[in-house]
Amino acid sequence: MINVTKTYLPSMEKYKKYLEKIYTNGQITNNGILVQELEAKLKEYLKVKNIILVANGTMALEIAYKALGVNNFAVTTPFSFVATTSSMVFSQINPVFADINPSTLNIDHKTIGNKIIKGTSAIVPVHIFGNACEIENIEKIAKKNNLKLIFDGSHCFGIKYKNKNILSYGDITTISFHATKIFHTIEGGAIVTNNSKLDKKIREMVNFGLNEYYEIKNIGINAKMNEFEAAMGLCMLEEIDNIIKKRSEIWYRYEKELKNFVVFQKRNPNSTNNYSYFPIILQNEQQLLKTIKTLNKEKIYPRRYFYPSLDTLNYIKYKQYCPVSREISKKILCLPLYSELKADRQQKIISIIQDITNQKTGKP
Numbered sequence: 001m002i003n004v005t006k007t008y009l010p011s012m013e014k015y016k017k018y019l020e021k022i023y024t025n026g027q028i029t030n031n032g033i034l035v036q037e038l039e040a041k042l043k044e045y046l047k048v049k050n051i052i053l054v055a056n057g058t059m060a061l062e063i064a065y066k067a068l069g070v071n072n073f074a075v076t077t078p079f080s081f082v083a084t085t086s087s088m089v090f091s092q093i094n095p096v097f098a099d100i101n102p103s104t105l106n107i108d109h110k111t112i113g114n115k116i117i118k119g120t121s122a123i124v125p126v127h128i129f130g131n132a133c134e135i136e137n138i139e140k141i142a143k144k145n146n147l148k149l150i151f152d153g154s155h156c157f158g159i160k161y162k163n164k165n166i167l168s169y170g171d172i173t174t175i176s177f178h179a180t181k182i183f184h185t186i187e188g189g190a191i192v193t194n195n196s197k198l199d200k201k202i203r204e205m206v207n208f209g210l211n212e213y214y215e216i217k218n219i220g221i222n223a224k225m226n227e228f229e230a231a232m233g234l235c236m237l238e239e240i241d242n243i244i245k246k247r248s249e250i251w252y253r254y255e256k257e258l259k260n261f262v263v264f265q266k267r268n269p270n271s272t273n274n275y276s277y278f279p280i281i282l283q284n285e286q287q288l289l290k291t292i293k294t295l296n297k298e299k300i301y302p303r304r305y306f307y308p309s310l311d312t313l314n315y316i317k318y319k320q321y322c323p324v325s326r327e328i329s330k331k332i333l334c335l336p337l338y339s340e341l342k343a344d345r346q347q348k349i350i351s352i353i354q355d356i357t358n359q360k361t362g363k364p
């Protein structure tokens with residue numbers, strides 16, 4: 001069975017070395033030595049100023065909203081994983097959707113201005129599939145309207161934008177280290193900020209609002225990463241360059257073989273790629289469903305990332321109609337992509353897509 005992704009597991013031997021450390025030390029959570037080690041190593045690897053490890057990418061977003069005082073309304077993209085939006089609604093913030101650019105699949109900066117209303121407190125774009133948004137344009141809009149800027153960088157491990165790590169933009173950028181992401185800690189995530197005061201505030205917020213002397217200072221929550229998760233992250237970090245390299249080979253094979261058959265996401269020329277996802281845009285939903293059905297017969301299971309468009313969710317109070325996102329959601333598919341994907345299986349996937357897209361309906 002071939003799924004859209006397969007969680008990379010480092011060798012058990014490697015993981016065991018860290019487990020032994022945990023058992024010797026006896027501390028399994030509460031900012032233990034492995035969490036501290038992973039934090040320090042990620043800070044250096046990613047070259048970011050402040051990074052706070054947390055329990056998952058959704059909590060990272062919720063804490064970012066709280067720490068920056070985001071409330072009432074926030075402008076965001078309808079084309080993302082549901083957590084970008086659900087984390088807002090869960091935090092009593094109303095998402096206001098601004099439609100996406102049909103080529104880059106990111107929030108279209110030209111649509112943001114119209115969505116800023118009385119009570120808007122933030123813009124929350126997503127660098128979708130690790131493709132950088134129009135960062136400077138969005139920064140300008142945020143500054144002009146006095147809005148907080150939080151990037152959901154969940155797909156962006158290792159990505160650089162104009163030679164700087166992409167996580168270092170905005171007031172905060174969050175990232176997910178979930179098992180399905182390219183760099184994972186089983187469950188996990190992080191909050192990145194250049195503002196050291198904010199960093200201190202967030203560190204307390206993640207730990208019930210306790211300060212370094214365990215005094216109750218402010219309201220907080222429990223969003224701590226534990227030692228077993230950090231151990232996984234330390235193992236992954238040793239191998240991540242290799243994983244990305246292997247995935248890039250698969251990514252480029254897809255690109256070469258499918259470029260005359262389907263439409264690809266247009267990538268930002270100032271942004272590097274971590275080869276996390278290979279989305280293809282088909283002609284219409286019918287063709288997409290046919291592709292899925294044919295692949296399923298071969299026990300190949302691509303995923304409809306991201307479907308449905310989030311502006312269609314029933315729990316959205318402030319309704320916005322985003323036709324571009326709705327249209328793209330209906331015909332976009334992410335192909336299986338992971339370092340251990342076998343060449344013959346990838347060829348099968350390629351052949352099926354070439355066949356279907358080349359039939360009477362014609363090329364896109």
Ligand SMILES: *Cc1c(COP(=O)(O)O)cnc(C)c1O
Binds near residue numbers: 056083189
């Ligand atoms: C995965 C993901 C999240 C949520 O991360 P979790 O670690 O699973 O909570 C948020 N936003 C986007 C865009 C994601 O892909």
